[in-house]
Amino acid sequence: MTNTSTERQACTMELLRQANLRPTRQRITLSFLLFGNGDRHVTAEHLHAEAVAAGEKVSLATVYNTLHQFRQAGLLRELAIDGSKTYFDTNTSNHSHFFDEQQGALIDIPEDSVRVEGLPTPPPGMRISHVDVVVRLVRE
Amino acid sequence: MTNTSTERQACTMELLRQANLRPTRQRITLSFLLFGNGDRHVTAEHLHAEAVAAGEKVSLATVYNTLHQFRQAGLLRELAIDGSKTYFDTNTSNHSHFFDEQQGALIDIPEDSVRVEGLPTPPPGMRISHVDVVVRLVRE
DNA sequence: ATTCCTGCAAAGGTTTTGCAATGGG
DNA sequence: CCCATTGCAAAACCTTTGCAGGAAT
Numbered sequence A, B: 001m002t003n004t005s006t007e008r009q010a011c012t013m014e015l016l017r018q019a020n021l022r023p024t025r026q027r028i029t030l031s032f033l034l035f036g037n038g039d040r041h042v043t044a045e046h047l048h049a050e051a052v053a054a055g056e057k058v059s060l061a062t063v064y065n066t067l068h069q070f071r072q073a074g075l076l077r078e079l080a081i082d083g084s085k086t087y088f089d090t091n092t093s094n095h096s097h098f099f100d101e102q103q104g105a106l107i108d109i110p111e112d113s114v115r116v117e118g119l120p121t122p123p124p125g126m127r128i129s130h131v132d133v134v135v136r137l138v139r140e
Numbered sequence C: 001a002t003t004c005c006t007g008c009a010a011a012g013g014t015t016t017t018g019c020a021a022t023g024g025g
Numbered sequence D: 001c002c003c004a005t006t007g008c009a010a011a012a013c014c015t016t017t018g019c020a021g022g023a024a025t
Helices: A005-018 A025-035 A044-053 A060-072 B005-018 B025-035 B044-053 B060-072
Strands: A077-082 A085-089 A096-100 A105-109 A115-117 A126-139 B077-082 B085-089 B096-100 B105-109 B115-117 B126-139
Touching (some): A025 A044, A044 A060, A044 A085, B005 B025, B044 B085, B060 B085, B077 B126
Parallel strands (some): A096 A126, B096 B126
Antiparallel strands (some): A077 B077, A115 B115, A126 B126, B077 B085, B096 B105
Protein backbone atom coordinates (compact mmCIF):
# COMPACT_ATOMS: atom_id res chain seq x y z
CA MET A 1 0.00 0.00 0.00
CA THR A 2 1.86 3.05 -1.23
CA ASN A 3 -0.96 5.59 -1.39
CA THR A 4 -3.02 6.90 1.46
CA SER A 5 -6.77 7.04 1.04
CA THR A 6 -6.55 10.81 0.84
CA GLU A 7 -4.00 10.66 -1.94
CA ARG A 8 -6.14 8.26 -3.94
CA GLN A 9 -9.13 10.53 -3.46
CA ALA A 10 -7.13 13.54 -4.64
CA CYS A 11 -6.10 11.53 -7.68
CA THR A 12 -9.73 10.70 -8.42
CA MET A 13 -10.71 14.36 -8.21
CA GLU A 14 -7.93 15.19 -10.64
CA LEU A 15 -9.29 12.60 -13.11
CA LEU A 16 -12.69 14.24 -13.02
CA ARG A 17 -11.31 17.73 -13.35
CA GLN A 18 -9.27 16.77 -16.36
CA ALA A 19 -12.31 15.18 -17.96
CA ASN A 20 -14.23 18.42 -17.39
CA LEU A 21 -16.72 16.72 -15.13
CA ARG A 22 -17.80 18.35 -11.91
CA PRO A 23 -16.65 16.28 -8.97
CA THR A 24 -20.05 15.52 -7.53
CA ARG A 25 -20.53 13.13 -4.67
CA GLN A 26 -21.85 10.40 -6.98
CA ARG A 27 -19.08 10.73 -9.55
CA ILE A 28 -16.42 10.68 -6.88
CA THR A 29 -17.79 7.47 -5.40
CA LEU A 30 -18.13 5.81 -8.79
CA SER A 31 -14.68 6.80 -10.01
CA PHE A 32 -13.24 5.63 -6.73
CA LEU A 33 -14.91 2.25 -7.11
CA LEU A 34 -13.78 2.02 -10.71
CA PHE A 35 -10.23 3.32 -10.53
CA GLY A 36 -9.32 2.98 -6.89
CA ASN A 37 -8.15 -0.59 -6.99
CA GLY A 38 -6.72 -2.01 -10.19
CA ASP A 39 -8.34 -3.03 -13.47
CA ARG A 40 -12.00 -3.90 -13.46
CA HIS A 41 -14.84 -5.03 -15.70
CA VAL A 42 -18.28 -3.81 -14.72
CA THR A 43 -21.82 -3.54 -15.95
CA ALA A 44 -23.99 -0.59 -15.02
CA GLU A 45 -26.12 -2.72 -12.77
CA HIS A 46 -23.11 -4.26 -11.07
CA LEU A 47 -21.51 -0.89 -10.37
CA HIS A 48 -24.79 0.50 -9.12
CA ALA A 49 -25.22 -2.38 -6.67
CA GLU A 50 -21.69 -1.85 -5.46
CA ALA A 51 -22.20 1.87 -4.91
CA VAL A 52 -25.42 1.27 -3.02
CA ALA A 53 -23.71 -1.43 -0.93
CA ALA A 54 -21.01 1.13 -0.12
CA GLY A 55 -23.70 3.41 1.26
CA GLU A 56 -23.81 5.84 -1.66
CA LYS A 57 -27.19 7.15 -2.68
CA VAL A 58 -27.08 7.05 -6.45
CA SER A 59 -29.61 6.15 -9.12
CA LEU A 60 -29.09 3.60 -11.88
CA ALA A 61 -29.67 6.34 -14.46
CA THR A 62 -26.78 8.33 -13.03
CA VAL A 63 -24.55 5.27 -13.17
CA TYR A 64 -25.37 4.88 -16.86
CA ASN A 65 -24.75 8.57 -17.50
CA THR A 66 -21.48 8.49 -15.60
CA LEU A 67 -20.19 5.37 -17.35
CA HIS A 68 -20.80 6.99 -20.73
CA GLN A 69 -19.21 10.25 -19.63
CA PHE A 70 -16.14 8.35 -18.46
CA ARG A 71 -16.05 6.43 -21.71
CA GLN A 72 -16.24 9.66 -23.72
CA ALA A 73 -13.39 11.02 -21.62
CA GLY A 74 -11.31 7.97 -22.52
CA LEU A 75 -11.27 6.62 -18.97
CA LEU A 76 -13.22 3.48 -19.88
CA ARG A 77 -13.58 1.16 -22.84
CA GLU A 78 -16.90 -0.35 -23.78
CA LEU A 79 -16.78 -4.06 -24.56
CA ALA A 80 -19.11 -5.97 -26.84
CA ILE A 81 -19.05 -9.41 -25.33
CA ASP A 82 -22.57 -10.51 -25.04
CA GLY A 83 -25.60 -9.10 -26.80
CA SER A 84 -27.65 -8.53 -23.71
CA LYS A 85 -25.31 -6.55 -21.48
CA THR A 86 -22.73 -3.80 -21.87
CA TYR A 87 -19.43 -4.22 -20.07
CA PHE A 88 -17.02 -1.41 -19.29
CA ASP A 89 -13.30 -1.99 -18.81
CA THR A 90 -11.10 0.32 -16.76
CA ASN A 91 -8.09 -0.95 -18.67
CA THR A 92 -8.19 1.10 -21.88
CA SER A 93 -5.08 -0.42 -23.46
CA ASN A 94 -5.47 -2.72 -26.45
CA HIS A 95 -5.62 -6.08 -24.69
CA SER A 96 -7.61 -9.27 -25.15
CA HIS A 97 -10.11 -11.07 -22.96
CA PHE A 98 -11.13 -14.51 -21.88
CA PHE A 99 -14.87 -14.83 -21.52
CA ASP A 100 -16.47 -17.62 -19.54
CA GLU A 101 -19.79 -18.06 -21.28
CA GLN A 102 -21.41 -19.99 -18.46
CA GLN A 103 -20.49 -17.60 -15.69
CA GLY A 104 -20.43 -14.39 -17.68
CA ALA A 105 -16.97 -13.72 -16.23
CA LEU A 106 -14.34 -11.65 -18.03
CA ILE A 107 -10.60 -12.09 -17.50
CA ASP A 108 -7.92 -9.81 -18.92
CA ILE A 109 -5.18 -11.27 -21.05
CA PRO A 110 -1.96 -9.25 -20.69
CA GLU A 111 -1.56 -6.73 -23.47
CA ASP A 112 1.67 -7.93 -24.98
CA SER A 113 1.16 -11.68 -24.95
CA VAL A 114 -1.36 -11.83 -27.81
CA ARG A 115 -0.45 -10.85 -31.36
CA VAL A 116 -2.93 -10.58 -34.21
CA GLU A 117 -1.13 -11.04 -37.51
CA GLY A 118 -2.08 -11.06 -41.14
CA LEU A 119 -4.80 -8.42 -40.95
CA PRO A 120 -5.71 -7.20 -44.42
CA THR A 121 -5.60 -3.51 -45.32
CA PRO A 122 -8.81 -1.74 -44.30
CA PRO A 123 -11.14 -0.56 -47.09
CA PRO A 124 -10.16 2.79 -48.65
CA GLY A 125 -10.84 5.84 -46.51
CA MET A 126 -10.93 3.82 -43.30
CA ARG A 127 -8.43 3.03 -40.61
CA ILE A 128 -8.31 0.59 -37.72
CA SER A 129 -9.34 2.12 -34.43
CA HIS A 130 -9.15 -0.97 -32.27
CA VAL A 131 -8.84 -4.74 -32.52
CA ASP A 132 -11.02 -6.65 -30.11
CA VAL A 133 -10.11 -10.24 -29.33
CA VAL A 134 -12.47 -12.31 -27.21
CA VAL A 135 -11.47 -15.87 -26.38
CA ARG A 136 -14.61 -17.76 -25.44
CA LEU A 137 -14.22 -20.50 -22.88
CA VAL A 138 -16.35 -23.50 -22.00
CA ARG A 139 -16.03 -26.03 -19.23
CA GLU A 140 -14.24 -29.18 -20.24
CA MET B 1 -25.19 -19.59 -62.17
CA THR B 2 -24.81 -23.33 -61.77
CA ASN B 3 -27.96 -24.18 -59.83
CA THR B 4 -31.52 -23.77 -60.95
CA SER B 5 -33.95 -22.16 -58.55
CA THR B 6 -35.57 -25.54 -58.03
CA GLU B 7 -32.25 -27.13 -57.16
CA ARG B 8 -31.49 -24.41 -54.63
CA GLN B 9 -34.89 -24.84 -53.09
CA ALA B 10 -34.38 -28.61 -52.84
CA CYS B 11 -31.06 -27.93 -51.15
CA THR B 12 -32.76 -25.61 -48.65
CA MET B 13 -35.35 -28.24 -47.84
CA GLU B 14 -32.53 -30.71 -47.24
CA LEU B 15 -30.90 -28.29 -44.77
CA LEU B 16 -34.10 -28.08 -42.78
CA ARG B 17 -34.71 -31.80 -42.83
CA GLN B 18 -31.21 -32.48 -41.55
CA ALA B 19 -31.70 -29.95 -38.77
CA ASN B 20 -34.89 -31.76 -37.81
CA LEU B 21 -36.99 -28.70 -38.53
CA ARG B 22 -40.25 -29.00 -40.42
CA PRO B 23 -39.97 -27.26 -43.76
CA THR B 24 -42.70 -24.71 -43.20
CA ARG B 25 -43.37 -21.89 -45.61
CA GLN B 26 -41.70 -19.33 -43.31
CA ARG B 27 -38.61 -21.39 -42.65
CA ILE B 28 -38.16 -22.13 -46.32
CA THR B 29 -38.30 -18.45 -47.22
CA LEU B 30 -35.95 -17.45 -44.43
CA SER B 31 -33.39 -20.16 -45.16
CA PHE B 32 -33.55 -19.25 -48.80
CA LEU B 33 -32.83 -15.59 -48.01
CA LEU B 34 -30.04 -16.59 -45.65
CA PHE B 35 -28.31 -19.36 -47.55
CA GLY B 36 -29.45 -18.84 -51.13
CA ASN B 37 -26.81 -16.34 -52.13
CA GLY B 38 -23.43 -16.39 -50.43
CA ASP B 39 -22.32 -15.34 -46.95
CA ARG B 40 -24.44 -12.85 -45.07
CA HIS B 41 -24.67 -10.93 -41.80
CA VAL B 42 -28.17 -10.16 -40.61
CA THR B 43 -30.11 -8.95 -37.61
CA ALA B 44 -33.57 -10.29 -36.86
CA GLU B 45 -35.16 -7.02 -37.83
CA HIS B 46 -33.21 -6.83 -41.07
CA LEU B 47 -34.15 -10.37 -42.11
CA HIS B 48 -37.76 -9.78 -41.18
CA ALA B 49 -37.91 -6.64 -43.32
CA GLU B 50 -36.38 -8.56 -46.20
CA ALA B 51 -38.85 -11.40 -45.92
CA VAL B 52 -41.79 -9.01 -45.82
CA ALA B 53 -40.37 -7.12 -48.80
CA ALA B 54 -40.18 -10.45 -50.63
CA GLY B 55 -43.91 -10.89 -50.02
CA GLU B 56 -43.64 -13.46 -47.24
CA LYS B 57 -46.11 -13.19 -44.40
CA VAL B 58 -43.97 -13.84 -41.33
CA SER B 59 -43.88 -12.35 -37.86
CA LEU B 60 -40.82 -10.91 -36.17
CA ALA B 61 -41.21 -13.47 -33.37
CA THR B 62 -40.95 -16.29 -35.87
CA VAL B 63 -37.83 -14.74 -37.36
CA TYR B 64 -36.25 -14.68 -33.91
CA ASN B 65 -37.30 -18.27 -33.26
CA THR B 66 -36.01 -19.41 -36.62
CA LEU B 67 -32.65 -17.65 -36.25
CA HIS B 68 -32.10 -19.36 -32.91
CA GLN B 69 -33.19 -22.73 -34.26
CA PHE B 70 -30.74 -22.33 -37.15
CA ARG B 71 -28.02 -21.33 -34.74
CA GLN B 72 -28.67 -24.37 -32.56
CA ALA B 73 -28.48 -26.51 -35.67
CA GLY B 74 -25.07 -25.04 -36.43
CA LEU B 75 -26.23 -23.26 -39.57
CA LEU B 76 -25.55 -19.78 -38.15
CA ARG B 77 -23.11 -18.15 -35.79
CA GLU B 78 -24.16 -15.42 -33.39
CA LEU B 79 -21.83 -12.42 -33.30
CA ALA B 80 -21.31 -10.03 -30.40
CA ILE B 81 -20.37 -6.85 -32.19
CA ASP B 82 -22.42 -4.16 -30.65
CA GLY B 83 -24.21 -4.28 -27.36
CA SER B 84 -27.58 -3.27 -28.69
CA LYS B 85 -28.12 -5.70 -31.54
CA THR B 86 -27.50 -9.36 -32.26
CA TYR B 87 -25.95 -10.23 -35.58
CA PHE B 88 -26.07 -13.66 -37.19
CA ASP B 89 -23.47 -14.85 -39.66
CA THR B 90 -24.16 -17.50 -42.28
CA ASN B 91 -20.44 -18.20 -42.47
CA THR B 92 -19.84 -20.49 -39.50
CA SER B 93 -16.11 -20.94 -40.05
CA ASN B 94 -13.67 -19.33 -37.61
CA HIS B 95 -13.04 -16.05 -39.40
CA SER B 96 -12.62 -12.41 -38.38
CA HIS B 97 -14.61 -9.27 -39.14
CA PHE B 98 -14.17 -5.66 -39.97
CA PHE B 99 -16.82 -3.51 -38.32
CA ASP B 100 -17.61 -0.01 -39.54
CA GLU B 101 -18.80 1.69 -36.38
CA GLN B 102 -20.46 4.60 -38.16
CA GLN B 103 -22.45 2.53 -40.62
CA GLY B 104 -22.90 -0.58 -38.54
CA ALA B 105 -21.59 -2.59 -41.48
CA LEU B 106 -19.83 -5.93 -41.10
CA ILE B 107 -17.27 -7.26 -43.57
CA ASP B 108 -15.80 -10.75 -43.50
CA ILE B 109 -12.06 -11.19 -43.33
CA PRO B 110 -10.98 -14.40 -45.07
CA GLU B 111 -10.52 -17.24 -42.64
CA ASP B 112 -6.87 -18.02 -43.19
CA SER B 113 -5.40 -14.53 -43.40
CA VAL B 114 -5.60 -13.65 -39.71
CA ARG B 115 -3.58 -15.49 -37.07
CA VAL B 116 -3.91 -14.94 -33.34
CA GLU B 117 -0.71 -15.93 -31.60
CA GLY B 118 0.55 -15.98 -28.06
CA LEU B 119 -2.72 -16.90 -26.38
CA PRO B 120 -2.12 -18.00 -22.82
CA THR B 121 -3.38 -21.33 -21.53
CA PRO B 122 -7.03 -21.13 -20.42
CA PRO B 123 -7.74 -21.38 -16.69
CA PRO B 124 -7.85 -24.95 -15.35
CA GLY B 125 -10.93 -26.94 -16.30
CA MET B 126 -11.72 -24.72 -19.28
CA ARG B 127 -11.01 -24.90 -22.95
CA ILE B 128 -11.26 -22.44 -25.84
CA SER B 129 -14.47 -22.78 -27.81
CA HIS B 130 -13.96 -19.90 -30.22
CA VAL B 131 -11.79 -16.84 -30.74
CA ASP B 132 -13.65 -13.76 -31.94
CA VAL B 133 -11.65 -11.02 -33.63
CA VAL B 134 -13.41 -7.74 -34.47
CA VAL B 135 -11.39 -5.05 -36.21
CA ARG B 136 -13.14 -1.75 -35.61
CA LEU B 137 -12.88 0.83 -38.36
CA VAL B 138 -13.35 4.58 -38.40
CA ARG B 139 -13.32 7.08 -41.26
CA GLU B 140 -10.01 8.75 -41.77
C1' DA C 1 -54.92 -37.42 -35.14
C1' DT C 2 -51.03 -35.74 -33.31
C1' DT C 3 -47.41 -32.90 -32.94
C1' DC C 4 -45.07 -28.99 -34.23
C1' DC C 5 -45.19 -24.21 -35.73
C1' DT C 6 -46.94 -19.56 -36.14
C1' DG C 7 -48.73 -15.10 -34.88
C1' DC C 8 -50.15 -11.94 -31.78
C1' DA C 9 -49.85 -9.42 -27.88
C1' DA C 10 -47.99 -9.06 -23.59
C1' DA C 11 -44.07 -9.33 -20.65
C1' DG C 12 -39.09 -9.11 -19.99
C1' DG C 13 -34.70 -6.92 -19.42
C1' DT C 14 -31.56 -3.27 -20.40
C1' DT C 15 -30.73 1.38 -21.58
C1' DT C 16 -32.20 6.17 -22.58
C1' DT C 17 -34.83 10.34 -21.91
C1' DG C 18 -37.71 14.36 -20.05
C1' DC C 19 -38.20 17.22 -16.51
C1' DA C 20 -38.44 19.08 -11.85
C1' DA C 21 -35.46 19.37 -7.90
C1' DT C 22 -30.81 19.64 -6.17
C1' DG C 23 -26.19 21.12 -5.54
C1' DG C 24 -21.48 22.64 -7.14
C1' DG C 25 -18.79 26.75 -8.80
C1' DC D 1 -27.13 32.96 -8.57
C1' DC D 2 -26.43 30.12 -12.50
C1' DC D 3 -26.04 26.02 -14.84
C1' DA D 4 -24.56 21.29 -14.65
C1' DT D 5 -26.12 17.21 -12.49
C1' DT D 6 -29.24 14.14 -10.31
C1' DG D 7 -33.32 11.16 -9.54
C1' DC D 8 -37.45 9.44 -10.74
C1' DA D 9 -40.61 7.57 -13.70
C1' DA D 10 -41.81 6.84 -18.14
C1' DA D 11 -40.49 5.59 -22.60
C1' DA D 12 -37.78 3.26 -25.93
C1' DC D 13 -35.67 -0.58 -27.54
C1' DC D 14 -34.68 -5.32 -28.57
C1' DT D 15 -35.89 -9.89 -27.44
C1' DT D 16 -38.52 -13.66 -25.33
C1' DT D 17 -42.71 -15.98 -23.92
C1' DG D 18 -47.65 -17.80 -23.40
C1' DC D 19 -51.19 -19.38 -25.67
C1' DA D 20 -54.80 -20.12 -29.17
C1' DG D 21 -55.27 -21.16 -33.90
C1' DG D 22 -53.17 -23.29 -37.98
C1' DA D 23 -50.12 -26.25 -40.63
C1' DA D 24 -47.28 -30.36 -41.38
C1' DT D 25 -46.69 -35.43 -40.97
